[in-house]
Amino acid sequence: MSQTCQDIEAGLSLSSHYVDVHVSQREVLRLGKNTNKCLDKELVIKGDTDRQNTMLLNEQQYILLFGNAGMGKTTLIKKLCLDWSRDCIPQFDFVFLLNGKKLSITEPTYSLQTLLLNLSSSAPSCTDPEAVYAQVLAAPKRVLIIFDGFDELRNYETLLQTQEKDLITSLQKDSKTKTFTVRQLYSAILQRVLLPGCTLLLSTRPRGTASQLLRRTDSLLEMCGFTPANVETYLSQYFTEPGLRASALDSLKSISYLNLLCWNPGLCQLVCSILEQSRSLEVLPRTLTGLCHQVLCLKLEKDSRKLLAQLSSLAWEGVKANSSSLPTGQAISAKVKAFGLRTGLLLSHLLRTSPDLSSGDKEGGQNEAEVGETENKSENSERTTTEIAEHQNDHILLWANPFLQSYMAAALVTKHLEGLPYGDLSPSQILEACHYVYEAGFTYDDGGTDAGRTQLMTHLAANLPEFLTFHGVQLSPPDVFTVQKALEQGGTEGRSFCLDLEDSGIQICGLRALVGLNNINTYRSCIADAITLWELLEHSGEEGLLQRAVSKFTIHPLKAKQVCHIEHLEKLVNIHIHKSSSDVRYLNVIAMLVMIMMIHFPCRLGPDNGPLALPKLWILLPGLHNLQHLDLSQNCIGDEGNNTQKWHILLTHKISLPFLLLFFSSLYSNMISDEGAESLAAVLPHMSSLTDLDVKYNKLTDVGALSLGASLRNCKKMKTLRMWNQCIPYGVFDRLQQQDNRILLH
DSSP states (O other), X not given: OTTTTSEEETTXXXXXXXXXXXXXXXXXXXXXXXTTSGGGEEEEOOOHHHHHTOOOOSSOSEEEEEOOTTSSHHHHHHHHHHHHHTTSOTTOSEEEEEEGGGGXXXXXOBOHHHIIIIISTTGGGOSOXXXXXXXXXXXXXXXXXXXXXXXXXXXXXXXXXXXXXXXXXXXXXXXXXXXBOHHHHHHHHHTTSSSTTOEEEEEEOTTTHHHHHTTTOSEEEEEOOOOHHHHHHHHHHHOOSHHHHHHHHHHHHHSHHHHHHTTSHHHHHHHHHHHHTGGGOSSOOOSHHHHHHHHHHHHOOXXXXXXXXXHHHHXXXXXXXXXXXXXXXXXOOHHHHHHHHHHTSEEEEEOOOOTTOSSOOOGXXXXXXXXXXXXXXXXXXXXXXXXXEETTTEEOOOOOOSSOOSOOOHHHHHHHHHTOOXXXXXXXXXXXXXXXHHHHHHHSSTTTOHHHHHHHHHHHHHHSOSEEEOTTOOOOHHHHHHHHHHHHHHHHTTXXXXXXXXXXXXXXXXXXXXXXXXXXXXXXXXXXXXXXXXXXXXXXXXXXXXXXXXXXXXXXSOOBOSHHHHHHHHHHHHHHHSOOGGGHHHHHHHHHHHHHTTSEEEBOOXXXXXXXXXXXXXXXXXXXXXXXXXXXXXXXXXXXXXXXXXXHHHHXXXXXXXXOOOOEEEOOSSOOOHHHHHHHHHHGGGOTTOOEEEOTTSSOOHHHXXXXXXXXXXXXXXXXXXXXXXXXXXXHHHHHHHHOTTEEOO
């Protein structure tokens, strides 16, 4: 394992080029009651402040590691395996590294033993397979199985489908002697039919495969990419000669977009390869398209253009077929294959020969060549309008994307971008359009003159919606840069915008760049990130930018869906309550946020987070002085922990009462039973400001309904009480309505 995992790629090793990056713990939000469906869960996008403070969980059995292409998932896995080989991870006796690409082996030629000991990366070091396999079966909790390379798998869900009963029996009883397909064995391991209790680590990209895995995983880890400090560390390791290192750093800082692309470690390596040759280059690239172009130029000789064109045609066939493998049934010359392998545009995966195979097939002699995403392996390359080997009409591959799906000349690209219905595009499509316009402006207009760039950018800026939202779309540093350029151009045209950056994961530096634009009227973001930005600006003495950052911030309408939302709101309220002289510059704005925009507060945390966050809310409520409508529906309050009794404690406390003006409260669908209803009934007469209460679709029966009905007689200011559910007999409910017409069915 140590020998296998030492190399990152040609010329780069873990010992000389590995950089520790931040790995963030991600959360899953349960969307519905049926958790057996993957669509019932979605990833929670954390703010930058929360992401940096995340602590990782160590003892988990099903771990998903995800990140975009080039973010370093495979490198991190290799480092993990290398650390294990050096006794740095003592909780595992065995680690098996399996490749998702081996699913292309369709013949039933592997047993569980040969899969683990001959197909995994630890195979060469296994000198006593029988003893090792026996120990693996005896203590699966001491085994870590890593699945890498599932990024391009289209039908991953079939691996999670329940196997036929006969096959499960065969796998459990005869997994050593019988042979199966790789898919059957992978599926049995993932479904815990084989080696139950072992720890599983799977790597994938955030879209597609990852969404199918959410319901299975115990822990979600995300690769966060390089920080500016990481980039400098990597450059110092890549360029060992001090003079060249200083020159590379200066060149990188002179082109801001190129610097931001280095957030992606895979692209950072490509940038370094360009900087290494910068003395022989006329100009450094200013776009992702230009970066890919120059990297390819460094790899290609002049007589390789025809070979590249043939390889591009094959790659395009693969894209249309959703496959990374070379198409079968076509005659491919040895010269084309050799060219592809030499340049790194083709990857060859040699399948090991298993000594235990009963058939005579020698799989190790087969070459499974695959068309890579060019050497940068970056998903960001899908954003380029086209990738061009030479600007003189020598095309490479145009990757499939939402907007452009054929070979296009510069004029056609421009026409297409100008014809997009920007007002109808989704947030992710708006972001893609910003990238296309930025790339096209530099790539296609005679080397990127200002006039050409301005024409496209002006059209984009003129058609962007005034209320520009990127809610739920993760914004990387390069994303923020292209959006900033579009907004700046809009400013020159006299346009201003309102930005929604909530749940976008934008970094603090990116938030600062966008908020600092003069033509931003208002912006929304993670509250904790906004406060962090304010503190940084206050510390650096940038009073003008601080004033704009505070005055333009808005949280209306506010919806609390996560535990962290309550924690963030608490920070804002604390600034308001515990004011100091240094806060005077923006205290009035914060007070307005707290006092005015908190009139309506929907707090819908769901069945998982509700019980965790509500205790924080009880403490926070007295600080929300102007609160009139508190919506606590679907929070799974129930009766456990006497949550409803805390209303009594809060609302009858002499200090709390003057501050709370609670006119409407919704406890809709919170699993409150008769016990909770009785506690709530005892509270109602003391809630002098409460005018409307909704407790529909809870678990209270006629006993709880009668308690609330009796209590309502002592609540003269109450206007409505909604408490219908299927557990209350209709006759009881009808009688209560006759006694008090404030009790409503809906």
